[in-house]
Amino acid sequence: MEEMITQILQNFKIEKLNEMQLASLEANEKPNDVVLLSSTGSGKTLAFLLPVLQRLDKTNNKTQALVVVPSRELALQIEQVFKTMGTGFKVTSCYGGHKREIEENNLLQAPALIVGTPGRIGDHIRRGNMQVDSIETLVLDEFDKSLELGFQEEMAFIIESVKNLKKRILTSATEATEIPDFIQLNDPLRLNFLTGEKEAALEVKVIMSDDKDKSDTLFRLVCYFGNRSTIIFCNHREAVERTSALLADKGIVNVYYHGALEQQERESALAKFRNGTSNILVTTDLASRGLDIPNIRYIIHYHLPATEDVFTHRNGRTARMEASGTAILIIGPEEKVPDYIPTNTQEIELPESNELPEKPKWSTLFIAAGKKDKVNKIDIVGFLTNKGQLKKEDIGLIEVKDFFSFVAVRKVKVSNILVNIKDEKIKNKKVKIDIAK
Template sequence: MSNTIINYNNFLAKLGFQEFNKIQLDFFNEVDHHQNLILLAPTGSGKTLAFLLPLIRSLGENKKHVQGLVIVPTRELALQIEQVFKSLKTNFKSTLCYGGHSMRTEQNSLAEGATIVIGTPGRLADHIQRGSLELSEVKTVVLDEFDKSLELGFHDQIESIFESIIGNPKHFLTSATDLKKWPDFLPFEYPHEINYLDNTVKSNLELKVLYTSHKEKGENLLRLLSKFDQESSIVFCNHREAVDRLSILMKDYDFEHAVLHGGMDQLDREKNLIKFRSGTVNILVATDLASRGLDIPEIKHVIHYQLPHKEEAFVHRNGRTARMHAEGISYLVIADDEYVPDYIEQEIQEISVEEDFSAPAPSEYACIYFSAGKKHKISKGDIVGLLTKKGGLEGKDIGLITILDTSTYAAVNRHQSKRVIEKLHNEKLKKVKVKVEEAN
């Protein structure tokens, strides 16, 4: 094993992994031999670690200048990458830049000095135009989910970013689809390719179909979901209006769930993803915004309430389950005025649902909101300390803790959540009085 891999192995204990996967090892081995690399690999295959560790390894001692730039298509992906970066516990500072975030907060963070900047194309281009982001010292540029950035039309913004980069940095690109046309605004020829899109990573995905009348389609979806108990499920729709309609139906039948689509405020999107990640709700109803690039835990069931028009979208949705040799089931809910698209050639098992159903029992966890976050220098240790010392919880009663700029969310034992909230009324964190309540 090379010295390069041994260096990367120093991060395994921090990550809680036994070893890196083959995709990551292949990327590590190629980094020193090529100036520009593109990694083609399915959703959920570990691309983030594959490019983050070589990026970190390239950083020099000058922490006041931007040395690593990660360009992503969505704010959710930016937040996910920052979480992975922070889990590595380096002594380098990162700054997030994305639309919907405070411009002043980002400018202040950049002015203080950041070694790695993670951001969306539009916001990064805005900072460059304002003079708050300077890229003369960049050593590595990452274009993560590059195909998605092109699909969303960020050509002009990415081109302006590259025009501002001085020197000859390394370029890492990742994509979940093979690029048919190479954009001419990139300052390099087609990079060395590492391709894992050819079923090298075997998926154990099972397909099932539920045929239904159009009138009963929504209720039959609930009948299907009611049998999954506490197993996590994503229901995909093509349009945000369908997501909202299903959400109303689920509320009528007391199905606890979260929703995600591009028409929501950023804070609501983050909060709903936090609830789903932490297991405080086990059903997520979403558009294709949730099909790729999001740090969502292993999903047992993917339900296509509305089938996408293109096979590519179908593949990305299914990528949320049966990831990296795990098993999963994908369901098609087909009404009498719909059909199974031609791009699905795999054998599909037809299923039925029972007439009588009831909402699954709520999760064992509830989500608690704290009105303090990163700006108040709050850490996960501070939250755990407050919940155990003042709230009377044991460690086993505390689940995922997520800290945002001005708020924090913690999953706690549902049976004790109301008592904990009462106990923490008017308590302080870092000498700041915080509001504590169940997340709405």
């Protein structure tokens, strides 16, 4: 292996492996799974591809390793790095937007390594295009971003399908992310090469409320922030619904989320928040762990968190993946700033006048068909462009669940599209389509 590493370094015109890459090689020689925390651009790809290469067997002509990534760009980049390594092993990448027929042909003679996005990998597994029983090594690169982008279901399906795994390698550029149980880590070794600079991306501020119920302060604060992505945390389900209704009555578009909602209602609320139909989510602490919601700008602690741990988990929804974020605590007249908040924390002063935030430009359609009906994102785009006469730029984020789907469309197009598709079919089947409740 040393000779091969020397040759690989020459191919990349690198003198030697860095400290993080050496640590990864050493850790991956042990039977434990490995979690590697390292910033973007630090050589992370080689840090996991070298251990993967060590585990590949030239006498085995089946697929032996799988790398799952959050984006097509990353899939193509890793495929190129592996090719540049000059290992003699076949690699192929699979991702949404790439012709499936091409990928199916590439998979006919099983590559030793497959790199792909969760949705497309899951699709190939369901279609029987991939030999999953022979895969012993799984890498989840930038797994935190995959979780944030809404791939949790697909990732769980992939891990459930790849039953003979002997090694899992997870990489991330952020410390905050919790690793879901479905990944089934085996006594993981953690290698943390983050400098801690990312932590500074989160600002904490306080605002004092003269009113005990704090609702007027919350309203003014939301107006002050404008149309930015915001999560408002309350301590109880009843408070979530009451706060959501108070904001709605004052003209603030918002959705709410808590554990007593039906699954479809929960999925609908999150879909609307993710796709920009609503920029405000009012929720309990249910939303503080493991939810795949990217690009949150503000966290508002309408009710003070019970503990510092709760505070930290709530704040973990923002300031992720090099984005900045701000956490604000609203302090009522009978409350005091928690001890774990620094005494020099900035206090927000609100202007006297309130201007309602601009209304979102997107609306969400509910489609009563999903994966189990063999409906996918491409089918939905085709249906909405052909039958609904929408342009592609009028279609936003699409989420396909097992039995239903959500799709964002420009609000100004909604009434037209519902007329256009009234008697049309998806996949030769009449399906209920309406504005998501």
